[in-house]
Amino acid sequence: MRFVPASSRFLGFCALAATALGVAACNSGSSAQPQIPLTIVxxxxxxxxxxxxxxxxxxxxxxxxxxxxxxxxxxxxxxxxxxxxxxxxxxxxxxxxxxxxxxxxxxxxxxxxxxxxxxxxxxxxxxxxxxxxxxxxxxxxxxxxxx
The missing domain is CATH 2.102.10.10 (Rieske [2Fe-2S] iron-sulphur domain)
Structure with a gap:
């Protein structure tokens, strides 16, 4: 088993949390104004x-x-x-x-x-x-x- 310093685990957790919050913020805004459905052109x-x-x-x-x-x-x-x-x-x-x-x-x-x-x-x-x-x-x- 490889040892990962606590500070690296904390930074990784922060990056993951920030990404999740960013995705949630983008998704919540899309319900306010519906998107145009994608179609092949x-x-x-x-x-x-x-x-x-x-x-x-x-x-x-x-x-x-x-x-x-x-x-x-x-x-x-x-x-x-x-x-x-x-x-x-x-x-x-x-x-x-x-x-x-x-x-x-x-x-x-x-x-x-x-x-x-x-x-x-x-x-x-x-x-x-x-x-x-x-x-x-x-x-x-x-x-x-x-x-």
Whole structure:
């Protein structure tokens, strides 16, 4: 049997207790605002398609299939695109919690009146969390959206 000094056992116990408290604190906060359920996203969007013509301009945005309630894709600039789930993070279980595009102005959930900028950050209304963001990869005129 190996001898472990009492001070090492105490430090190990403190680290374990701190971790447990941190996890408990995170879990207790999640009940206050429900999480958006995870879903697999693996979509391809062709920038040359006519239905994606709004993505030819900065802050242009389009709807695309995928995600929980659909995706919103936003062009930041010619080489940078963002993709968000349309599910509003404020009460995402509500069937009407679906974000819409107000062209070149903002993203908006008419159900709870939450407003979001084109980076997905909340700008008004009751939502305090940003829109769920997915990874994007640009190759030529093809944008791949994944999580």
């Amino acid at each position: 693996n979509e391809v969007l062709f920038l040359t398609d006519q239905q994606n013509s709004a993505l030819r301009f900065d802050n242009g945005a389009v709807y695309h299939k995928g995600g929980l309630r659909g995706l919103i894709v936003v062009r930041q600039n010619a080489g940078s695109y963002l993709a968000f789930d349309r599910t509003c993070p404020y009460q995402p279980q509500d069937t009407c919690a679906r974000v819409r595009i107000e062209p070149y102005l903002r993203l908006f959930d008419p159900c709870c009146q939450s407003q979001f900028g084109f980076t997905g950050q909340p700008q008004g209304g009751p939502a305090t969390l940003p829109l769920r963001r997915y990874s994007t990869a640009l190759s030529g005129n093809t944008l791949t959206i994944t999580n």
